[in-house]
Amino acid sequence: MSAPDALLAADPVLTKVAGPGSPFEIGEREGLRQFVAAPPDLNLLIESARRFGTRTCVVDFDSAGTERRMSYDQVFAWRDQLVPILHIARGDRVAIAMRNRSEWLVAFLAVIKGGGVAVLVNSRGSGPELLAMLEDVDPAVVLADSERAAAIREAGFTGRVLDLTKPFDAEELARRAGNAAPDAGLAKATDPCAILFTSGTTGRVKGAVLSHRNVITGLMTTQMSGMIVLGNMAAQMGTTTEALIAQMPQQASLLVYPLFHISGLGSGFLSPFLGGGKVVIMRRWDAEEAARLIAAEQISMFSAVPTMLWDILHRARIDGTSLSSLRNIGCGGQALPVNLVEEVHALCPHAQIGTGYGMTECSGAIAQAVGPEFMARPAAAGRRLSMVDVRIEGPDGAILPPGETGEIVVRGAQVMLGYWNRPEETTAVLTPDGWLRTGDVGLVDEDGYVFIVDRKKDMVISGGENIYCAEVERVLGTIPGLTECAAFGLPDERLGERLVAVVIAPDIDEAGVIEWVASHLARYKAPTRVAVTTTPLPRNALGKVDKIALRKLWPTLSGEQ
Structure with a gap:
């Protein structure tokens, strides 16, 4: 029995969602479990969202603080207008240095459409930090907001910078459209797609290079997990998954994670975007404003760190703001305290609570648990996801049995290509056969739940x-x-x-x-x-x-x- 067949046989719910002929059909290629129907180019997935047309895509606030709403049609029109202005070719690196805003979303979509590699710069960094990241990747162009554009220039960056928060001249748009770069064509699955910065024990930032296959696998794994949760809910309600989805209103998510984080890019933006959801962007975290938006925009999905969950629950207790629209509350990066889980259940009894464990180098989650799965092991970081192999290694590299503690090592189609221009650091974490050393110390129990014990990284x-x-x-x-x-x-x-x-x-x-x-x-x-x-x-x-x-x-x- 092949690895995918054994996986499906062990989980009947997964069989329905990822069996032969399904959108999430799992097969084996190059020794890795992969999605059979996955396109090679992320832009093909993005283009599929055009079908949502006039449905609201994003709600945010412009630089003056004025609320704005855009449909999927408007977002795609803006993206298509921006692509020729970039004037890039396949493989060109394009840095995005902005706070969370509509322009960031459009910039990313345009870079992928133009065949570029999106370099996601930490917008919270100081001018010198921004400059260090830009000099490391030598981008063809930087897409920025006014604040970051000024900081980059003051730090000494001399390359091309486009401030997307300022309107382009109509004549410039026409000239660029008439002198557009040749169509980039389709990317290969192994072509670089994005570079996200992360740090290591040296404290110096390095760029994790994610391929189109890496990002797509991460996204489709998240989508598949969502379908499994819906399948379980439908079974409990005595209906079908299709009937349940048909009855549900448009999903609305509140984006609070920075878009330059893998959690912000994947679960915060691309996953709801590809599912036809509405993304509501906060300019900065404020519990009172978050509570208002949850009620006003009927937010159904809210993923945040424990700090923010405590803040929003406290605010709801004080002013009585309704959180009844929330159906999915997620948290990652830190274990959820038991008293926080109890508080969430008390104020949001209809919401499914979930947690996850992942990292930039893995294009997102490695383990995840939602609803009953989460409540079965609330102290765990999640349950190993089906597309990822996870093992625990001792100090001597020996593979340890379930329940024993060692370094968490993972392999899968979503594991990064390596670190940009860091061959030695890449070799230190990636084995020749594709296993990634996470630097985290933990264990995996008999049921596949991952527990984080400590971090090797300081x-x-x-x-x-x-x-x-x-x-x-x-x-x-x-x-x-x-x-x-x-x-x-x-x-x-x-x-x-x-x-x-x-x-x-x-x-x-x-x-x-x-x-x-x-x-x-x-x-x-x-x-x-x-x-x-x-x-x-x-x-x-x-x-x-x-x-x-x-x-x-x-x-x-x-x-x-």
């Missing part, structure tokens, strides 16, 4: 943002007079974790240290507290700062109890 997840301690420590090390420093995370009920630091620096105080980091990196990467000391930091036998000991010393060093 990283803090605060409010859903990844903060790499090595990056912060490198900036701390530039403070004049500083002799020692260490950054690490502490548990925080609201943020999940908060970043703190201990420094030996005689000529600067806590506020000065925080501002120093905030002025050199994105502000969210600055420590929330800093303990300035004259005592040498504890070190282990290898001479490295002992952060376990520092955490124990933190109450004494900081005065926090």
Whole structure:
């Protein structure tokens, strides 16, 4: 029995959704499970959304704060107008540096249509951080909003920049349309599609290169998981999946994840877009505004970090705003506290709660659990998804049995091509036969649930943002007079974790240290507290700062109890 056949035989629900002849039929190619009907080019999937025509596609606010609504027809018209202005060829890299807004969505669609590779720049970065990312990939053009365009120029970028928040001259549009680049044709499945930046233990950003097949597999896996959930719901209600879908109103999702994150790009934008959903974009997180939008726009899907879930539930308790439209509430990156799950159930009794575990290098989720599956193992990060192979390896590389703890290693058609211009770092995480070392320590139980125990990477997840301690420590090390420093995370009920630091620096105080980091990196990467000391930091036998000991010393060093 082949791997796909064995997989389907083990799960009758999956058999209905992914069996022979279905849109999600699973086959084996090049030793990997793949979707038989998947197109080679992401743009072919995008084009399929034209069928939604006059249906509302996006709701957001322009630079002046005015609400705007666009249909699928209007979004495609805007995209088609932008493509010739880009004047790019197959494989050209095009950077997108904007906050979450309609222009970002249109920019991405246009880059893919034009045959380019979308380089998703962290819009929250400082000017120098933005410049470092741009210089790394050498883009043919940068698509920006006014704020990012100014920051890039001030940092010294001399390449081509288009500010999409300013209207183009009609004559320029006509001239570009008449002198458009040749049609890019279809991409090959293994062609680069997007580059998303991530950090490692060195604290230096690197671009994960995702192919068209990677991104499409990630998206179709998410869609298939949704169909499985609907299939289970239909069975419980004594109806068919088709009948259930026909009765459902248009799905509406509230986009709060940054679009330069894989969660924002995939589950926040492309997945609802391809399903004909309405994407409602917030300019910035505000619990009161989020509650208003959920009620006004009848938001049915809301995926956020625990911090935001706590905020929205607290706001609903205070002002009585209805959250009754919510049908799917998701959370990823951090485990959901039991009391948060109970609060969600109390205020949103009809909503399915879910969680997931994934990473940029895997084009999205590796494990996921929704509804009853989630409630069966609420402490898990999710259940291994059918398109991904997951194994646990010991320190010696030996494959460990279910229930034993080691490094989580994964393989599948959604695993990245590698890191842009980083062959050594690529080799360090990707084996010759395609297994990706995640750097996360965990276990997989007998039922396929994945549990995260620890991270090999020295990283803090605060409010859903990844903060790499090595990056912060490198900036701390530039403070004049500083002799020692260490950054690490502490548990925080609201943020999940908060970043703190201990420094030996005689000529600067806590506020000065925080501002120093905030002025050199994105502000969210600055420590929330800093303990300035004259005592040498504890070190282990290898001479490295002992952060376990520092955490124990933190109450004494900081005065926090």
